[in-house]
Amino acid sequence: MQLTHFTDLGLRVLMYLSHPEPHRPPVTISEIAERFDVSRNHLVKVVHFMGQQGWLLTTRGKGGGLALAQAPDAYRLGTLTRILEGATELIDCAEPPCSLRGRCQLKGLLDKALVAFFDVLDEYTLADATASPTHEVIVMLHQWRPQA
Template sequence: MQLTHFTDLGLRVLMYLSHQDRDTPVTISEIAERFAVSRHHLVKVVHFMAQHGWLITTRGKGGGLALSNPASTYRLGSVIRVLENVTELIDCAEPPCALRGQCQLKSLMDQALDAFFGVLDRYTLADAVASPTGEAIVTLHRMGWTSRPPAALTRG
């Protein structure tokens, strides 16, 4: 299963916001710059996550973003389920499949999806930002790039 760009950005935002030891608020523009992603797409992701209560957003001068809860409360499986909005990998009804009702593939795919999310549900955002990731996030916060971050700090 390949995650959507929307989910990828959502996870990056949550990870970036997990570091809270700073005087100035984190902005969408800052995150877009640090990860070299579209600010426009990031606005959509942040809005979605704020609607789900995962982020606190403050508008205006001095405004910014923060996690609504401690990183240890965000279960990765739950977050990805919502960001992906996926409940099944195969839809046998649309378009109608000639094998519907006599095929094992859907059941196997449903089991695989359950296993995928089951593993992710064992981990939290805090686990995802444990060392060495946490140190890389701190470095991103401390650096004031005007261009792409070093390749060692970008996702592969």
């Protein structure tokens, strides 16, 4: 299984926001896009979706920015990934129609594996994913300034 780019960006945004630097302007979408070298337009869609989920606090306009809506230990990685992926199954036997449909064990095995995947991720939080040494890298990303 490979996570979508949407999920990858969503998790990166949440990780980046998990360790805000005190006494600095709020984090912006442009800042995150620059730090991770990703499309700002695509990031806008991801941030909008996460704001709708209630995961982010977003403030528009001058002085606006992004922040986590809750503490990092409140975000379960399995729940985040499940919702970002929109995944309910790994394969769809109906489209395109499979001639093994109804007499195949593979679909059930893959469904069970997907549940196990999310269950394992649910054992961990965003705080776990951003503990040392990841924490130090996130702090460095916050401090990084582009060269003129």
